[in-house]
Amino acid sequence: MAHGDTIGGFEKTPGWLDWYEGPSTPTFRLPAGAVDAHCHVFGPGVEFPYAPERKYTPCDASAQQLFSLRDHLGFERNVIVQATCHGADNRALLDALRRSGGRARGVATVRRDVTEDELKELHAAGVRGVRFNFVKRLVDRPPTESLEEIVAKIAPLGWHVVIYFEAEDLPELYDFFSNIPTDVVVDHMGRPDVTKSPDGPEFALFLQFMRGNANVWTKVSCPERLSVTGPRALPEDVARSQRLAYTDVVPFARRVVEEFPDRVLWGTDWPHPNLKDHMPDDGLLVDYIPQIATTPELQRKLLVDNPHRLYWRD
Template sequence: MSGPFEKTPGWLDWYDGPSIPTFRMPEGAVDAHCHVFGPGAEFPYAPERKYTPCDASAEQLFALRDRLGFDRNVIVQATCHGADNTALVDALHRSEGRARGVATVRRDITAEQLAELHEAGVRGVRFNFVKRLVDRVPTDALQEIVAKIAPLGWHVVIYFEAEDLPELYDFFSGIPVPLVVDHMGRPDVTKDPDGLEFGLFLRFLRENPNVWTKVSCPERLSVSGPRALPEEVGTGEQHAYTDVVPFARRVVEEFPDRVLWGTDWPHPNLKDHMPDDGLLVDYIPQIATTAELQRKLLVDNPHRLYWADSDATEGA
């Protein structure tokens, strides 16, 4: 049991009471990027963490899943828990097969420990390259871990910012397992989606057919925010996070079989506003504009990446 902990000053708690989305998701939809935090009294936060969040339990996550209309979740290990995946594994067990996990592991992890995580529902490992959140994992450590997870059919999730892609491009391109990029590599949406910076990210996807990306977290990328832009007022087309749409829609349309979407609940480290998760769901048809694209984004792609083994068994 952990002792008392204090949230990071200015921490924004997740919004309890999201709206019911008007967008109706296809059957089997997956929230492919979300987290659990603690509760800290039961699952202590890592001593080396760079932030202390509010609690966000598995039960609260699954209540949100049902309210928004998702069928399943992919729970990503939160950096505040470090490489202690206990809270993640507990949530996977509580999901009764309706969740998969992405863990954080160290280079000394054993085959037996990996087998236990696989049995719990883990299907990938995450490496964070955002310097303000974690100390960057050495590339040789990542290579060692990839060699250990490859026999399990797992993938690697990477989180980085657009300005760091030139430095990491060749290294990422050499990773020999499926690679999932969080949040489109955090593009600067004040720049041109046809410009050099985002163009490099699109080239990265084109040149590496094993690379997927999440087109999620408009609330992190947006400058305009959750309100309608001035030119939209009175038009009947008042959408949220409109400035992110050209970037995400382009990725969905060019790479429809390699995109995922998630809420990012409970939205760690936001500074200016806490999103309404129902409004985030209503953002989806702005970037996946047809029923076919929506089904690929929300159902087919995450099932193929996370449930291929169990879905094949159930269909036999």
């Protein structure tokens, strides 16, 4: 979808891929109560300016556009995660939560000097977690001491911590992550290298991390971000007729879903920031789900029971 290079006074990052307009209708019918547990809103920049310290400038992607996608795909609820392009200015996130009529929860970004009153305001709007980003190309990594201060402030609210990192960084961060006292949600399985074996030592370390920490959950989302083969790894006629895509990620995600069925979440990642080679069809992403959660029971845990338990328990 082309939105123009300058929106709301902000010039998009050169080569930015805009979200896909007119997604297909999934053939997989989502269970009642399904939650898109990882998505974002961007701006609109004219109303909610992008952060001066951002590493990228996206196209606008409004709350109303997100909710229209929710309805088209068949989800009932969303978990909206603060985008790094907004930094710790959560106004766009809060606006989306308030517009949702209780059908969305949020994950915010806060700084170490966040006040108790500010946290109460976020909680009242529907925020239930904070996100720590450790991907160097997206953010400047904060010192762990400041993150520990933030955790101490949000723990009394019953919030959890979302962590985003890449597989190669897990050895360095393993002990820090293991000592976080709240529930912890890992974005996108810690971004495994799917050109390697799911039986190899790198992914084994991630599985060990989850086995050793009963408070750790993970999102088995973003196959379009992890895949090397892309949306059509099979002959075109087979892939299209069976709605199969991103098949090189399936062995990793299926293993996690089957071993940790009560600690997995899934989301579209709309509007798919910082993709470089293609913009996914969100309907096709929904049709990826039964490849990794292969029974109705696993699908219900992944899409309904788990996100409701984590985000709507109060």
